[in-house]
Amino acid sequence: MKYRRCRICGNPLIVARLNRWMPNGTIVSVGDARIRQVFFEADLLPEIRRRISEGLGFPVNRIFYEAERNAVRVVVEALLDSAAKRFTLRIPPFRRGVVHFFHDLAALTGTTYSRTLSYRPGSYGEALLRNPWDIDLMAAVVLGAFEALEKRPLRALWKEMEDGYLLRVEVVESKPEHSARLEVDFPPVKGGDYRHHHCPRCGLPLPLRNLEWREDEGIILDRRRGIRMINWEAHSVRLVTRELVRELGEVVVPIIVEAEREHTLRMLEDLGMRGFTEEERGQLLQEMLSILPLYGYGLATEVEFTSGGILRVWIDNPYDEYLLAGRMAAYYQAMEGRKARVEWAFQGPSTASYLLSPEED
Numbered sequence: 001m002k003y004r005r006c007r008i009c010g011n012p013l014i015v016a017r018l019n020r021w022m023p024n025g026t027i028v029s030v031g032d033a034r035i036r037q038v039f040f041e042a043d044l045l046p047e048i049r050r051r052i053s054e055g056l057g058f059p060v061n062r063i064f065y066e067a068e069r070n071a072v073r074v075v076v077e078a079l080l081d082s083a084a085k086r087f088t089l090r091i092p093p094f095r096r097g098v099v100h101f102f103h104d105l106a107a108l109t110g111t112t113y114s115r116t117l118s119y120r121p122g123s124y125g126e127a128l129l130r131n132p133w134d135i136d137l138m139a140a141v142v143l144g145a146f147e148a149l150e151k152r153p154l155r156a157l158w159k160e161m162e163d164g165y166l167l168r169v170e171v172v173e174s175k176p177e178h179s180a181r182l183e184v185d186f187p188p189v190k191g192g193d194y195r196h197h198h199c200p201r202c203g204l205p206l207p208l209r210n211l212e213w214r215e216d217e218g219i220i221l222d223r224r225r226g227i228r229m230i231n232w233e234a235h236s237v238r239l240v241t242r243e244l245v246r247e248l249g250e251v252v253v254p255i256i257v258e259a260e261r262e263h264t265l266r267m268l269e270d271l272g273m274r275g276f277t278e279e280e281r282g283q284l285l286q287e288m289l290s291i292l293p294l295y296g297y298g299l300a301t302e303v304e305f306t307s308g309g310i311l312r313v314w315i316d317n318p319y320d321e322y323l324l325a326g327r328m329a330a331y332y333q334a335m336e337g338r339k340a341r342v343e344w345a346f347q348g349p350s351t352a353s354y355l356l357s358p359e360e361d
Contacts (some may be wrong), residue, residue: 001107001215006202009209014108015231016202024192025292025299025317032078034186036234038296038319039211039220041227041263042110042133045240048259052244052252063243065140071236072144074184080148099125102145106218110230112138113218117166122150124170128163131218133230135165143169184235189317190350192299207294225270234296234319241322253322257342260326261333268334281335288331289313297324301351309336311356318352325354332356 003012019037020028029035045064053059080098099119106112112132119125125146132138139156146154146169153174158167196205211229212221220229244252268274273284282305289300292315302314311332318324325342332340339359347353 001104003108003213003215006199006204008201009199009204009206011199011202011204011208011211012108012213012215013202015208015213016204018108019231021196021198021205021293021296022192023194023196024190025194025297025315026189026319027296029075029078032081035075035078036296036319037231038234038237039229039231040237040295041267042230043228044259044263045137045237046134047263048240048256051255051259052248055255056248056251060244060248061136063247064137064240067239067243068137068140068236069144069147071184071233071239072141073148074144074235075233076145076148096121098149102142103127106141107215108213109232110213110220110228111141111218111232113216114142114167122152122171124168126166126168128161128165129158129167130164132165133228135160139167142167184239186235188349192301192316194293194299196293205294225267227267227270237323238320241320245322256322257326257329260323261329262326264327264330265333268330274334274337284335285331288334292327297327298352309338309358311335311340313354313356314347314351315354316351321346321352324352328354328356 003014005011006013006016018030020030020033022028027037029037049060049064053061096116096119099116103114103116106114110133113130114127117126117128127142129135129138135158139158143154143156150171152171154169155172156167156169158165197207198204199206210222210224212223213219214221220231221227222229241256244256268288273288285303285305289303291297293299296319298315298318300313301316304310304312306312313328315324321344325344329340329342332342336358340356341359343355344352
């Protein structure tokens with residue numbers, strides 16, 4: 001399987017056909033503009049899960065699993081939601097065609113390489129996965145996709161093999177009771193006037209040339225850093241963090257923020273975006289904030305920097321306020337050379353305000 005590439009920027013043309021970079025800091029699905037997309041490091045969610053599990057002394061896999069499962073189900077239902085598609089999906093050969101599309105989508109998003117081993121519509125399916133970004137979360141992804149296709153609850157079972165993972169999904173009577181709490185909503189978004197530097201041929205933002213799609217491996221690589229990325233729907237990320245806070249309390253918030261701060265700081269160091277002079281500080285901040293709309297995180301609409309090292313940033317359409325808090329803390333540290341205390345609040349349903357100040361010794 002090889003995607004056709006743009007002759008100018010080299011990115012897969014299918015990325016431009018399925019996604020649209022909006023002037024308000026979001027990336028949306030062409031098929032349903034409610035569905036937001038983001039790019040983030042593949043190990044971010046597993047790292048947050050590990051830190052919270054270790055910090056609290058018990059595993060929190062269930063929250064991550066059910067959030068991914070439900071978010072993917074909603075996204076795939078939106079992709080399949082038309083009278084014509086619903087009719088054709090009653091016919092088994094067409095369902096197998098959709099399963100083939102699932103494989104293509106997994107490779108395109110950089111989450112895994114997969115192929116069908118067996119599939120009996122309405123009963124079960126088995127697939128071989130190679131290079132899953134996280135096998136537990138990938139099982140939840142496949143489960144959600146098949147629940148959208150089959151319109152029935154399923155369960156997933158997997159085992160490691162010499163050449164990858166064998167994943168089986170099969171129909172069951174009902175979902176776990178706690179899964180019903182983790183349903184996706186679509187928060188309102190504001191308009192914007194940000195202008196990306198687009199490829200003149202395919203229309204994708206030109207900085208995406210730094211990413212390399214390896215579709216035969218199911219991987220997206222940031223070639224500047226050798227770091228694996230995934231292009232994923234934003235709703236499960238937001239669902240995960242909200243459920244973690246709702247169920248486990250505010251104690252998890254610093255863990256989430258710190259994980260993202262460290263990830264972002266490593267990225268900035270790898271890209272040489274640290275150690276600027278005071279005169280170059282404004283340019284550095286502008287470059288760092290331009291990453292937000294490129295990856296679908298939101299749009300910084302106003303910035304204030306005052307004496308005493310106080311920075312305030314307003315972000316429209318934040319994909320997740322906790323992760324953006326960690327990212328803003330890393331931006332501050334790269335700019336000021338010292339750690340920041342970060343506070344935030346929503347200014348209406350679609351704007352978050354971040355206040356950063358020097359962390360007290």
